[in-house]
Amino acid sequence: MTARTSALYGCSGVELTDWERSFFRDQRPWGYILFGRNIDSPDQVRALTAALREASDDPDAPVFIDQEGGPVARLRRPHFRHPPAPRRFAELYADDPEAAAEASWLNARLMADEMKSLGINADCAPMLDVVQPSAHEFLQERALGSDPETVTVLGKATALGLREGGVAPCVKHAPGHGRGDADSHHDLPRVSASRKVLEQTDFVPFLALKKEAMLMTAHVLYEDIDADRPGTLSPLVVRELIRESWGYQGLILTDDINMNALGGTIEERSRAALEAGCEIICHCNAEPADMESVARAAIELTGPTKERADRARSIAAGSPKPFDRGEAEERLKQLRLYEAAA
Incomplete structure (x- = not known):
């Protein structure tokens, strides 16, 4: 290839x-x-x-989407099911953990069924951020919970549902965005909690799901780990924490490199992310000048990075396991978790 x-x-x-x-x-x-x-x-x-894959002569190219549910759902009515916000599953977990885990799996499996039928084979989900009361409001509806256990259980169920549907999950936003005091699309969030506190809370779901093939970094400044550089651009976060301390062996993607949490030019950010240990630069706004800037920084995938990328690609190219969509829809309707509220 x-x-x-x-x-x-x-x-x-x-x-x-x-x-x-x-x-x-x-x-x-x-x-x-x-x-x-x-x-x-x-x-x-x-x-x-199909046109995207044809353009780069790559029939198995991963095609991602952000399909979390609730406010972050690119597929929604009238043509598609609009999944409930992740927060709804966390609320159910407080009353019935088993039902919440079942619902998370069913919901993810239905999302995968729909995505796969459209040629979409990778999802920027589940979000494993352990959301805190101080977190910016944009995270609240998107979070699978405010404690490590809830996020871990529901995150595992979501990832499994996606994989069994032939869609590769990408967990995010490592090493944790749940304390972010700003929306990283607009500003740089800062986290002042000590590394010890983060290890006891924010890092827990990521460690529990560290065998997943893809992980997305956070544009967040962790003051006790690297007071100068946001996570995506920090070797102390990407190489030393995620790759070495956690022992993460999957492919590391940046969050959107164009977000305003990061400083410098698009090319400078892209180069810094790769130098920090990220392996795939994610660029989203489709502006030609910005895309050309990313292209000047991008490198060919070789060695261990290519092996990790190929592993993720193989999951994305996989065939779905047998699945009864009608039964899944009916069960989620019973749990009142089939679609987002109108």
């Missing part, structure tokens, strides 16, 4: 532009990511995912 570069790109609309086709052909990115701007109808999404 032709060598792939260490980047994951978005595209601008419901079909590829001529520029995008040419860019993807020349750059040979490892994968792609879709957003609401790329979603119209089932047939249109199938055509778009």
Whole structure:
């Protein structure tokens, strides 16, 4: 197979532009990511995912989406089921842990069933952030819980449901965004808690799911670990903590490199992320100038990084296990967790 570069790109609309086709052909990115701007109808999404893979001559290219449920769901009505917010499963867990774990698996399995049918084979989920009361409101609905046990149980169930549906999960935002006091799309969150406290809480779900094939970093400044650089750009966070201390052996992706939590140019951020130990640069806004900046920093996937990337790719290319969609839908309706509230 032709060598792939260490980047994951978005595209601008419901079909590829001529520029995008040419860019993807020349750059040979490892994968792609879709957003609401790329979603119209089932047939249109199938055509778009096929076109992305054709553009880079890569029939097994991972095509990601952010399908968490609730406020972060790119697939939603009228053409698709709009999954409930992760917080709803955490609320059920407080009353009935077994039912909540079952519901999380069923919900993820249904999401995977829908994604796979559209040519989408990777999901930026589950979110393993242990949300704290001080966290920015944008995290509250997205969190699977406010304690490590709840997040771990529901995160495991979600990841399993995705994998059994032939969709590769990417856990996020490591080493934990649950104390973030800002929305990293706009500002840099800072975490002042000690590493010891983080080890007892925030890190726990990530360690429990460290065998998952992909992990996404957080654009968060952890003052007790690296007071100068946000997690995504910090060798102390990526190499020393996640790779060495945790022993994580999967592929490490950045969160969107274009987010305002990070300083410097897009090219500088991309190079710094790779130097810190990230392996795939995720770029989402589909602006050609920014994509060209990422491309100047991206490198070919070789050695252990390629092995990790190939492992993730094999999960994304896998066939779903047998599944009765009707039974799953009925059970989630019984639990009042089939769709997001209107």
